[in-house]
Amino acid sequence: MNHSSFPHSSLIGIETKGEVGVITLSRPEKRNAMNEEMITVIGKVFASPPPAWKAVLIEAEGDHFSAGLDLSEHKSRSPEQVMDISSHWHRATQAIIDSRIPVVCALKGYVIGAGLELATAAHVRFADPEAVFCLPEGRRGIFVGGGASVRVGRLIGTSRLIELMLSGREVDCREANAIGLCQRVSAPGRSSEDAFEFAREVATNAPLSNRMILLALTQIAEMPPAGGLFTESLAAALTQTSPEALERINAFFNKPRTKR
Missing domain, CATH: 3.90.226.10 (2-enoyl-CoA Hydratase; Chain A, domain 1)
Structure with missing residues (x-):
């Protein structure tokens, strides 16, 4: 590069x-x-x-x-x-x-x-x-x-x-x-x-998930509990509805299960 x-x-x-x-x-x-x-x-x-x-x-x-x-x-x-x-x-x-x-x-x-x-x-x-x-x-x-x-x-x-x-x-x-x-x-x-x-x-994590972990957590640490929980909800909403998250969730449910 x-x-x-x-x-x-x-x-x-x-x-x-x-x-x-x-x-x-x-x-x-x-x-x-x-x-x-x-x-x-x-x-x-x-x-x-x-x-x-x-x-x-x-x-x-x-x-x-x-x-x-x-x-x-x-x-x-x-x-x-x-x-x-x-x-x-x-x-x-x-x-x-x-x-x-x-x-x-x-x-x-x-x-x-x-x-x-x-x-x-x-x-x-x-x-x-x-x-x-x-x-x-x-x-x-x-x-x-x-x-x-x-x-x-x-x-x-x-x-x-x-x-x-x-x-x-x-x-x-x-x-x-x-x-x-x-x-x-x-x-x-x-x-x-x-x-x-x-x-x-x-580096193989979803980029948006990594970004929220890094940025949201540092902001939450400086917030009152109510503000921190609200920010957590926003971060969850943004990451869990992203196209990459949906692909990963589908891949998780579609992977072969080992029978016990």
Whole structure:
């Protein structure tokens, strides 16, 4: 598939495998430290993903997902510049969250700072057992700027987020899984393979069903119960009366039954 419409960057790999788009952080010599170029490319990909993509995998080259923000870019910036960059990050990661297709992330090694902010924008996260999660900004005299205060806080709770940001401590994969920073723990070295297989499977779902799962559920989470239930009814009505849903339901009832 031709990806020429996306900005070229040696730091981000973009390819298509069947119905799955694969985005690879490709800065292993810097432990995939995130810079402005990388998040710009990622944001533009998710702003207009190829129609052939039915799911996306975000993975990383090398031993680490991302060691965080490339601080070398932030040595001498004004408050206005920092706010602009933070807003740029927010737009890029929100494009992931608002994606019409499921986004799966494969985590390994360091998942730190900006790397964790990118990972928590994905809908499903697989992690190798040795993955380490951390928000060290407080120990460095700075504050998160890529969405952690909102997304990580909603995943793990404000009190736990405060403790993690004050201490800057490392969270191992077992604890990360228990508190919701990742949903699946793979066998050693298999997070990318497992995440890709999951993405490949969900890519076969009805596109409208996937879209409603991703978008309706995130909206319902912010609504009062009555509004959430009304939105659920709308999502059910739209999906269950779609032509593809009717085809799948008919196929279910017409498939041969095994006699017991």
